[in-house]
Structures are given as structure tokens and as C-alpha cells.
Amino acid sequence: MTVAFLDHLRSTLSQIEAAGLYKREREISGPQGGRIAVGDRTLINLCANNYLGLADHPEIIAAAETALHQYGFGMASVRFICGTQDLHRELERAVAAYLGKDDAILFAACFDANGGLFETLLGPEDSIISDALNHASIIDGVRLSKAKRYRYATSDMDELETQLKQADADGARFKLIVTDGVFSMDGYVAKLPEIRALADRYGAIIAVDDCHATGHLGPQGRGSGALTGAEPDIITGTFGKTLGGAMGGFITGPQPVIDLLRQRARPYLFSNALAPAVTAGSLKAIEIAKAADDRRDLLMRHTRRFRDGLSKAGFELLPGETPIIPVMLGEATRAQDLAKALDRRCVYVAGFFFPVVPQGKARIRTQMSAALDDTDIDFAIGAFEDAGRELGII
Structure with missing residues (x-):
């Protein structure tokens, strides 16, 4: 590595430090x-x-420990080659049942879930209408897609409708609205009933990142959709926050969506399967959260x-x-x-x-x-x- 390149990096770091960042x-x-x-x-x-408060819950720790002894430390592979265990499918079914969807698919993190969602489902003929304050993982995932991109000011339903109309005027085949369920830096809940009404009016799909809602908001902790009474079509989420606090993400939704993601979502196809201890602990966390x-x-x-x-x-x-x-x-x-x-x-x-x-x-x-x-x-x-x-x- 050249001295000039390292000096460039040191200069950048000094600027970050000087700005208080x-x-x-x-x-x-x-x-x-x-x-x-x-x-x-x-x-x-x-x-x-x-x-x-489940990150150190004794029942979750015990479930993870049991899985560690029964299934080993790690999978050493991606799932479609030699990495799927019955625990993985059990957790996917549990997520889908918990959130009222057909099926679910696991990822190493919700960042990966959002990174694989849009590119897999949408093409250049389609459109994505994204809230301006969406999480960085959504922004990056949208960038990976070839779909035409639109943005609306946070929770501004007039602007969302304007963008839906524009997508129609631009000849979009399919329209997908994506929003955080709860905006992580502000704590605001998305206006899902209004978004649902607009989506139904304009024939759009709704995807919600519910990382800061699943487990603790709404009846049984089923998230922002249950809290507001307006269910999204697709939900992405994590086991790294309320549901045990370890790691791992998921997408849950209609069966054809999950089936296609399993065939083509790159973060799923080219990342190791979740470790057995994490999978078992997350299963126990869902069980506890439902009754909490x-x-x-x-x-x-x-x-x-x-x-x-x-x-x-x-x-x-x-x-x-x-x-x-x-x-x-x-x-x-x-x-x-x-x-x-x-x-x-x-x-x-x-x-x-x-x-x-x-x-x-x-x-x-x-x-x-x-x-x-x-x-x-x-x-x-x-x-x-x-x-x-x-x-x-x-």
C-alpha cells in the first residue's frame, strides 16, 4: 500500500475528528x-x-446453549449448498406465523434483507417510492435495484400521492412503497393506515422495515402494522433488537415473494446460514415476546x-x-x-x-x-x- 494513500486516509480521519464527527x-x-x-x-x-430486556434472558441463553451442543457452532456454508437445518425452517415458520404471513426467509442481518429485497423483486420497468428518512439499509438496497426511484418527505402523504401519480405517468409496471415502521432516529411511527389507503388506490405494494417495532409494539408485539391496524404486504425485520438482541434478519410476506427471494436474493444465496445458537435463541425470544x-x-x-x-x-x-x-x-x-x-x-x-x-x-x-x-x-x-x-x- 502506498504512503500517499495512507496519508490521504489519515487526512480524512483528521477532518472527521476536527468536525466533531x-x-x-x-x-x-x-x-x-x-x-x-x-x-x-x-x-x-x-x-x-x-x-x-431479553438480551440476557436465561431461557434464551439456555435455548442457545442447547442448540450449540446439539447442532454445533456454525454451518460453514450457504443454505442451498449444505447449510439448512430444521432449526432454520422452524424459525422461518415461527416468524411468518407471528406476523401473519405465508412464509419467511432468514438473512445474516436485516441490512442484508433490505439489500436483497428490491433487486430481486423489481426490474427497470418498476418503481420504488421511498420515505426520505428510511434506514441506510433501505437506501442501499434501493440503489442496488434497477427500478426507477422516487422519494417523498417523511410521512408526507400528499407528496407520496404525487410520487405515485408520477410513477404511473412514467409507465411503471409495479409500484412498491417502502418505509420504516418506526423511524429509528426520531421514534415516529409511519402513517401506515394512510399509506395503505394510497397503496390500494394506486395499486401499489407496501414493504415495511419493522426492526424498531417487532416484539414490543402492537398486540403481542406484532409490530407497526398491528399497532396501527394497517398491515403491510412485506415486512423486513431483525432478531438483533427486541427479539433477543443477537443478530440475523428476515423477510416475511406472500409465498411467491419468499420463494423468489430464496432463488435469487444475493445476500441469502452467498452468506452463511445463521448459527444454530442464534437460530434457537431467536425462536425462544419470539415465544417469550408473544406473551410479554x-x-x-x-x-x-x-x-x-x-x-x-x-x-x-x-x-x-x-x-x-x-x-x-x-x-x-x-x-x-x-x-x-x-x-x-x-x-x-x-x-x-x-x-x-x-x-x-x-x-x-x-x-x-x-x-x-x-x-x-x-x-x-x-x-x-x-x-x-x-x-x-x-x-x-x-
């Missing part, structure tokens, strides 16, 4: 949970996707308590009712300073800034979890108040 990872010495070990300290964790009304009730109680506490303290919050509660700070350095001040007070959060969120919209995205208790919530509110006053934020 450099991301640093912190080492956790123990399991994910409501409280986590960082070095010799214990911190209250407000930035995990561990919504139901007590955890969902606790999660929403924490959400209301924390949101009320920070609002009364004077912090600027994005409105919403999901367990994602963004604390808006504007500049990247301000978000990082508050994160550091909270770390000193034993509250674990992360600042989010460009390019993860738009310029000037830096924030600390706090997330509630059923792994927390009321004492944790009160402690965190107090820490935010103290740090906010110290930095002149409130």
Missing part, C-alpha cells in the same frame, strides 16, 4: 442489560435496542416517566410515544459533550450526528427498556438534569 467505541465487559459493566463501573444503559404483555406495559410506563421527566427539566425532545426518545442538541460537539457528562454520572448514552442524522440535528437518542426499573429511570432523569445545567443546555 469521530465515533469511538466503548468496551462493555459483560452482557447487554439495563445496567452494564464498563471497566470497573456499572452504568445505567439508555442506548440499547434491548426493548423487552407485562414487559411491554413496563416499557411504556418507563417511556412516559422518562419523557415527562426530561420535558419538565427543560430538554428539547422530539414528540412521540415509542420507547425511542431523542434529546435534541443541534451540534455534534454538544451531543458528544452531554454524552461524556452523562458517562461521568454513570449513564450510558451515545451522541448521534452527521452523517447518521442531518447536519444541525445532532441528538442523544435515548431508548427505554423493560430491563430498567423505576429507580434507574429516576436516576437517569437526575443525571440529565445535572449534566444539562452544567453544560448550559437547560
